[in-house]
Amino acid sequence: MLANSAELFKFTRLTLIWLTLIFGSVWGACFIVGVLLPTLLLRACDNEIFALLAQICQYLTPLIAILVFIPINAMFMVLVERRGLALFTVRMGPNRVGPDGLLQTAADAVKLLFKEDIIPTGADAWLFTLAPIIFFAPSIFGSIPLLAAITGNNDLFAITNLPTGIFFIIAASSVPVVGIVMGGWASNNKYSLVGGLRSAAQAISYEIPLVLSLVTICYLNQSLNVVEIASRQTGGFLNWNIFGGGALNGLDKYLNALINGSSNANDILQAYYPSNQWILTVIAIAGLVVSTIIAFFMYITAACAEVNRIPFDLPEAESELVSGYNTEYSGIKFAIFFLAEFTNLFIVSSIATIMFLGAGNNPIPQFLIDYLFKNVTFIPQTINAITQALSPLINQIHLINPITFWSVVWMIVKTYSLVFFAVLVRGTLPRFKIDQLMDFGWKRLIPLSLLVFFIVIFAKGVINTNV
């Protein structure tokens, strides 16, 4: 059945190694800048300037984290894409550089950095140089508000906890298209020009369903703050926004009460879902669940179009436009385009995780955990033992913050699953035509997203999601 299970094993191993590498180095950088340096500074001398420096160091931590994270992550994602596609298409994929092809993309990055940087004849040199920067910059400042949600609102990253986080992210994510159009126009190449213009048309039409599906979730949670939206989804997958954005909260609490044998289980159910109008309640719950699931897939679709992934990769349609807007780019500028493309994919996936899939929260429902703890005694014992062993690390040197750790682990699992899903889609679907793309965007997705939005508004009026 699994003819290429050896390849699959190699792929998993490679993923684990790279993930350790990425998050180890990000954690290391954060620890040095955010904990070690301030502590040392404060110990060295206790005056105001040093205290200020220590604070600046702490404030810089999110930026350092992102700057360390983005290049390594892009390398990893390119490798995952190439090896993953190789898995789907019965090939081997890159497996020569480093042990088992582990360093292929690192070598590629080095190669790209040392390549000649060509500005074609007749190109507008200023815009040509500016385009990759404009394309890349939003992926840095757009991802900053996400940090607070990813790290479980760690103190070091509390500065990134914007009250209007999702608004900021959406605003940032609509900037890159300017870079693409600019690059396409400045290249003095007709393929690039067509690619850039296609990209503009595509970004404009797909931003609407993207934003509308996010607005639906913001409305359900009555917040624009990603940290708050994340914290509302704690306690198992029933509370995730993809399943009604809190519509199943009552069910979760009821099951919890049942397992724990508390007597007020029926009261909870009554409080959430009043039985005097149960038909309406059931319809509303079903409507909410269905429309949030639709909103999730709409978001994924529109996000694919936003980051120019197959089947919406028309701006860089290889068989038509050679490589679209980045045809003329080489060397470091091309590397930046490449970097930004994959970073955007990661950002889009992490937004999906935060908004729909419970952010860094445990997917296992609380009642299941309680049940397990009650009946299988060695689990809590083991956990206690580990916690005891690690407590000096946690309490004294602040090496690991357990909340942040688990939050990041779940984020990694969920986000990279979505990334892998995007790779899978790339391995199976051909490309749309531009007119079909526009058709799909304007005639299908936008009406559907409006419909979903209205259903959510009415359904939320019926049931009480915030008891």
Added chain:
Amino acid sequence: MSQTDTNKPNETKEMELGKFGKFLKDNGIDSTRKDDSINVETIVISVKDLEPALRLLKTSSETKLNMLLTISGVDYTDRIDSIYHLWSYDHNDALVIKVELPKQSQANTDTVNLTSIANFWSAANWHERETYDLVGIRYLRHPYLRRILNPWDWEGHPLRRDYKQLVDALNDKNPHSFR
């Protein structure tokens, strides 16, 4: 190996008209029959009869030779033949039409002239361009008679028997070789 052996194939004697030859004769077009080319009727017609004959053979419901396989040019040193292979999508008969273009009668032997049939038979378009390119038959009234396989600035027609290859810089037997 610039010049090949120029032993021409033996000239063929004339034969009695076949099915298509008779059909053409009924419609007022004279033709002479040559040796069959592997059991396929082969006729020779004159330059001025070419266009009406092909138009007739293509459209007539009696013949329906509506598939033009290829137009080939053959240089027999003293004359150039333009050869039309006609098949049909509907039946299994076939016909080979040859038009002989003696070089003496032409004002300029670089090109010999013939009427184009590309105006009513699209398949002929590229075949005529190719034959012009390689053999040097100029098809008059062709919509777009340019070289098709060779570069536009190529000199001469490579499949002519008297074609002299330009100095071949890569052939080391050539005294002018750069090697």
Added chain:
Amino acid sequence: MSTNLETTNLKTDEMIINMGPQHPATHGVLRLILKLDGEIVRHVEPVIGHLHRAQEWQGQNRTLFQYQALIDRVDYLSGMFTSLAFAHACEQIDGCQIPPRAQYLRALVCEMNRISSHLLWLGTFLIDLGALFGFPFYPFREREKLLDLFEEIAGQRMMFNYIRIGGVQRDPKPSWFEKVRKFTAEFPDRIDEYEAIVTQNPIVLKRTKGVGILDKSVAMDYGVTGPSIRGSGINYDLRKTRPYGIYPELNFEIPLGQNQGDTWDRYMCRILEMRQSNNLINQCLDKMPEGEISGKKQIAGLRIKAGEGFSAIESPRGVLGCYVISNGSDKAYRIRWRNPSFCNLAVLPSLLIGRPISDIMAIFGSIDVILPDVDR
């Protein structure tokens, strides 16, 4: 729900784009000079000849025996067919007898080659549609097996030089036939696999249905042959209409397009043809007689009788013809190729005009043109 892109009254400048000769999707070195109005193609001029190797000139300057080794290069994806067309023409002029085992071997390797050629077409066609890294590689997996089989009998994977004037080059071992049987046994499942992933794919359907409709009369006027014209519903396959070799003894069907001759029909025709070819291979294996494999001595000074003749066979791309004029020496006086790709490509401009850029690749991919075959 197709949007009519032509109804806009906006006045715009036309843009000339040079597509190729270096372009990822022009299958080699075709150059299309496109005049675009926005994304709509207004005028197309194919420029060919970048791969011109003067095969006809070489044919009259090399001995027949030498030239046999060259002609696989005319169409590198179906070398067996080009060899067969040439050998067929020479044999008919010469009148020599081909032993039945050689006949069967020819049909066997030709059908195998047809499958391998169609498989490569399937992969590149899907790449043209934009499935850049996806299923193109599944067809290549099966093609690899076929090429290995070819390597075992001919010594080469693509430039076989296997079919010679008078017969074939060498007799395969019995174990080779077993390998072929193993391949044919599992191949129908593989086709089901491709069909499952492609034929049901809604995006593929959207990209191919109703795109690039090749009208019957236009196709006949341009002399289009092969699966391209069978997709338009014209039942023209030389294996049936003018049977050559041992095809009269074999039992098979000619798949035809069901709609009006669009890209989808041509795709379906080729898929069904692969199934038929698989069937034919099995029949050849079952009926394979014992005996000689060549009716003519394979020597360097190989000669054929004087005379002229045109012979055509059904290659994966259409009617592949070879016109040989021999003067009785060891060189041919004139060799003329009738290449299906050359004739099919001529119809391309009439299919492209008025279509958006994205359709160029779908249409061009679906008529299955091999550029070495065009340029010779």
